[in-house]
Structures are given as structure tokens and as C-alpha cells.
Amino acid sequence: SQKIEQNSEALNIQEGKTATLTCNYTNYSPAYLQWYRQDPGRGPVFLLLIRENEKEKRKERLKVTFDTTLKQSLFHITASQPADSATYLCARHSNSGYALNFGKGTSLLVTP
């Protein structure tokens, strides 16, 4: 079966530092990986999508990498701010192409 795994332990970092979150997947490499942010009591919000032939994708203070050899995606937030505190989810489509499967998410807490 296909699995997508994220570090279940919360990540606590100091404001201004770079946060790095990890997403590992099993079996075949998906054509795309997606990252979402979820705040308490709200639905996830899309952040970034990276294709398998892209090593890196950036959007403002966000950077995502995709390593098909390691079967891993890293999500970086540079110059982190307390407002970045949330749960971050990675997602991939199943090999049927239908279901968008999510990891359990990693909770990030940025302290002043």
C-alpha cells in the first residue's frame, strides 16, 4: 500500500530561524507532491505543489524540495514568524490518480 509519512512530533523553533519539515512516501514516486497548511478549526489551505522533475520550488519564504531517490520532500520556512504556527500537511495522489492522500501532518510552533 502507499503511505505518506510525516514526523508526528511537534516542531518548536524560535522566531527568525528556518523550520524544516519532512515528508516521506513509499512505493512509487508520485508525479506531484502538495503541501498544505491547517489552522485549528479550519480546513487545509494549499501552499505549494512540486513536480517530480523539479528539485526545488519557492514561494516567498517557503521552499519545497522533492528527492525521488530518497522518496522524500522537505518543506522549509525561512525567517519563521509566530504567525507560521500551524499544522503542515503533505499530500500525494494514489496510483489510481483519484484519491488525494494526506500525511498526518506536523505541528509547527514558532515562539517569539
Next chain:
Amino acid sequence: GAGVSQSPSNKVTEKGKDVELRCDPISGHTALYWYRQSLGQGLEFLIYFQGNSAPDKSGLPSDRFSAERTGGSVSTLTIQRTQQEDSAVYLCASSNPGQNTEAFFGQGTRLTVV
């Protein structure tokens, strides 16, 4: 509306009752997903609709769960004979078709079975 709309936002029901949860996707989005999120847990895929194709029901946990999508737009998730373990937030998302498109989520329906 501009976003995905779900109703009700909260639902408290007695064990054994049936419930219906509604999702209005973004206009024009042909793909629609239902997920379940239990407290402190990740998103559990339930069902996927794409246009007029047969839905992918592989995530439905039991035959008490069913979903419909009428006219390719509004979707209803029905849970029959609710159990306490059905208590969770039920999230709906819609998107354009394809793996390279983002999913837009509603705010969810918080279901509590007492």
C-alpha cells in the same frame, strides 16, 4: 459563493440516528472529495467524485456511509445508524481535475454522536 461551503458547521446527533452532511463545491470544479478528521489525527480519505465517472468509494469505512453528488455539483454524505466513533470533523474539498491542481477545502462539519 467563492469557496467550498459545508453545512451544517456543527451537528450533534444521538447514537443510532442518520445524518446528512452537505457540500457545495466551487462552481466549475468537477472533482470533489470527502475526508474525515478525528481529533488530533490526519485526514482520512472517504470518497472522490470526478465528473460523470463512477466515484472512488475505497475510503468509506463501512456500509453505513454513502455519498451522492447530484448534477455534478452539490454532494451529500450520509451516515446511517451513527456510532460514537463516527464523531469527527468531516471535510469536503473540490478541485479541477488532474494531479497538478490544488484542492480547496470547506470549513468542515463537526459531528458529535452522543
